[in-house]
Amino acid sequence: MIQFLLNQELRSEQNLDPNLTVLNYLREQVSKTGTKEGCASGDCGACTVVVAELDGDALRYRTLNACLTFVSALHGKQLITVEDLKQDDKLHSTQQAMADCHGSQCGFCTPGFVMSMFAMQKNTDGYDKETASEALAGNLCRCTGYRPIYEAAEQACNTKEVDFFDATEVSTVDRLKQIPAGGASLSDGEKVSLVPTTTAELAQMYLEHPDAKLLAGGTDLALEVTQFHRPIGKLIYVGNVKDMQEVSSTEDEIILGAAASLSDCYTALSAEYPDFGELLHRFASLQIRNQGTLGGNIGNASPIGDTPPLLIALNADIQLRQGDKTRRLPIEEYFLDYKKTVQQSSEFIEKVFVPKAKLNQFKAYKLSKRLDDDISAVCAAINITVENKVVTDARIAFGGMAGIPKRADNAEKALIGQAYTEENIELACTALATDFTPLTDFRASKEYRTLSAQNLLRKYFVETESAQSTYTQTRVTAHV
Incomplete structure (x- = not known):
C-alpha cells in the first residue's frame, strides 16, 4: 500500500496498476480533470502538478510532469492540483493574476502555467524575469500568449500573500510524518x-x-508506457531512498547520490563548474530537472545524454553496488556500446564522485535546435590543463558523436606535450575527425556533427588562450 495526501485528503492505494501515471490517476480515478494531457512525454507542461515533500519541519514545493510520474512516486508526499488552489469562492492569487492579466486564451495550457506559477511563488521572495523564465520554460502556450502570462507571473510573485497552504503547513508536515516510510508497495x-x-x-x-x-x-x-505502450x-x-539523494563534498570531490535530482545537483556542480550549471539550465524544463536524476541520466546509457560527456571530461567516478559489494570505476569505463554498460545483474549506480576544480579550464557546450528544453545534436565537454604554455593534460569528451559518450583520444594525443597554440589546435581538429564516425539523423548530419565538434574545440581555444597563458583559472560561462 502507498499513502499520500491529495491536497488535504489522505489517500491509501493498494490495488492500482503500478504503470498508472499521476495524470491518469487524477483524471480517471478521482475525477480531477483540470490537469491536461498535451504530449504524454513531458514536453508541453499542460499536465504540471506540484508535489510538496518533507524538508525537515517544512515543505519543499516542486513542479512535476504528471504524465511521466507513476503513482508510486507519491508515497509520503502531498499532491496539489489546480483544483486545490481556489478556496471557497476566492481564486488563488496565481489564478487571479492569470485572469487579471488576460493570460489565458484557449485555456488548455492554463492549469499547467498556474501550477508552475504557484511553485515559483512558494519558492521565491519576489519576481525577476530570469527566475520566471526558468519556472515557465517547461510550459508551452500553443496560442503564443507569453507576454500576459509573464505579466501574470510578475503580479503573482509581487502580490504574494499568506494562503491556505501556508496556513496548513504545520498540520500538513505532521500528517506526512505520520505516513510510514517503509513497507510501501503497489x-x-x-x-x-x-x-x-x-x-x-x-x-x-x-x-x-x-x-x-x-x-x-x-x-x-x-x-515505455506512455509512448510505446x-x-x-x-x-x-528509488525516489524514497534518502541516502541516495544526498549531495555532499570533501576537500577533493563532490559526492552526488545517484537518486539526487538534477535540480539538487545543480548548486554543488555550478559552484565548482559554472559551465556545468549553465548546461543543466538547458538540460530540460524545471519539471524534468525536478524529477530526473544524475544516476538515471548515466544509467540510461544514451549517446546523447548531456551529463556523461561533462563527467568524463572532469574525470568523474561512479560507485556501483550489488548486494553488499561495491566497486568504484571511472565513468568512461562504464559505457561499452550503444545502450550497453559494465553493469551486472542486480547492480546499480549508487554514487557519483566529481573531482573539484584545480589547474584546468573546464567548459561545456551544447548544440541543439532549440536553446532550451531540447536534446543535443552535439554536446562537448573540454578540460585542458596548461602549464608554462604547454598542454600537460587534455580531456575532450563528446555526446552525439558515437554510440556512447566518448573521449576524442586522437585529438587529446595531438595536444598533450605541445604548445597551446592555434596551430596545434588545428592539428587536434584534424585528429578529431578520425576519432568519430557520427551518424546522420533528424537532429543533424554526420558532416555537421564533425565540423561542429571541431569548431567547438576552436571556440574553446579562443575563450581560454589568454587565461591559460597567464596561468589563471577563469570561469567564463559560455554556451552555443
Whole structure:
C-alpha cells in the first residue's frame, strides 16, 4: 500500500496498476480533470502538478510532469492540483493574476502555467524575469500568449500573500510524518512496484528481483508506457531512498547520490563548474530537472545524454553496488556500446564522485535546435590543463558523436606535450575527425556533427588562450 495526501485528503492505494501515471490517476480515478494531457512525454507542461515533500519541519514545493510520474512516486508526499488552489469562492492569487492579466486564451495550457506559477511563488521572495523564465520554460502556450502570462507571473510573485497552504503547513508536515516510510508497495495482481527507503533495502530487493526496472525520476522510463505502450511488470522506485539523494563534498570531490535530482545537483556542480550549471539550465524544463536524476541520466546509457560527456571530461567516478559489494570505476569505463554498460545483474549506480576544480579550464557546450528544453545534436565537454604554455593534460569528451559518450583520444594525443597554440589546435581538429564516425539523423548530419565538434574545440581555444597563458583559472560561462 502507498499513502499520500491529495491536497488535504489522505489517500491509501493498494490495488492500482503500478504503470498508472499521476495524470491518469487524477483524471480517471478521482475525477480531477483540470490537469491536461498535451504530449504524454513531458514536453508541453499542460499536465504540471506540484508535489510538496518533507524538508525537515517544512515543505519543499516542486513542479512535476504528471504524465511521466507513476503513482508510486507519491508515497509520503502531498499532491496539489489546480483544483486545490481556489478556496471557497476566492481564486488563488496565481489564478487571479492569470485572469487579471488576460493570460489565458484557449485555456488548455492554463492549469499547467498556474501550477508552475504557484511553485515559483512558494519558492521565491519576489519576481525577476530570469527566475520566471526558468519556472515557465517547461510550459508551452500553443496560442503564443507569453507576454500576459509573464505579466501574470510578475503580479503573482509581487502580490504574494499568506494562503491556505501556508496556513496548513504545520498540520500538513505532521500528517506526512505520520505516513510510514517503509513497507510501501503497489500491485494490481500482475504488476508490482516496490518502494525501498534505504540503499541496503534497495540492494536486497534488486537481488531478489533482478528482472525489475529501477525507477528514479522516470522521465525516460515512463515513455515505455506512455509512448510505446509497453507495460513494465516489476518496478523498484528509488525516489524514497534518502541516502541516495544526498549531495555532499570533501576537500577533493563532490559526492552526488545517484537518486539526487538534477535540480539538487545543480548548486554543488555550478559552484565548482559554472559551465556545468549553465548546461543543466538547458538540460530540460524545471519539471524534468525536478524529477530526473544524475544516476538515471548515466544509467540510461544514451549517446546523447548531456551529463556523461561533462563527467568524463572532469574525470568523474561512479560507485556501483550489488548486494553488499561495491566497486568504484571511472565513468568512461562504464559505457561499452550503444545502450550497453559494465553493469551486472542486480547492480546499480549508487554514487557519483566529481573531482573539484584545480589547474584546468573546464567548459561545456551544447548544440541543439532549440536553446532550451531540447536534446543535443552535439554536446562537448573540454578540460585542458596548461602549464608554462604547454598542454600537460587534455580531456575532450563528446555526446552525439558515437554510440556512447566518448573521449576524442586522437585529438587529446595531438595536444598533450605541445604548445597551446592555434596551430596545434588545428592539428587536434584534424585528429578529431578520425576519432568519430557520427551518424546522420533528424537532429543533424554526420558532416555537421564533425565540423561542429571541431569548431567547438576552436571556440574553446579562443575563450581560454589568454587565461591559460597567464596561468589563471577563469570561469567564463559560455554556451552555443
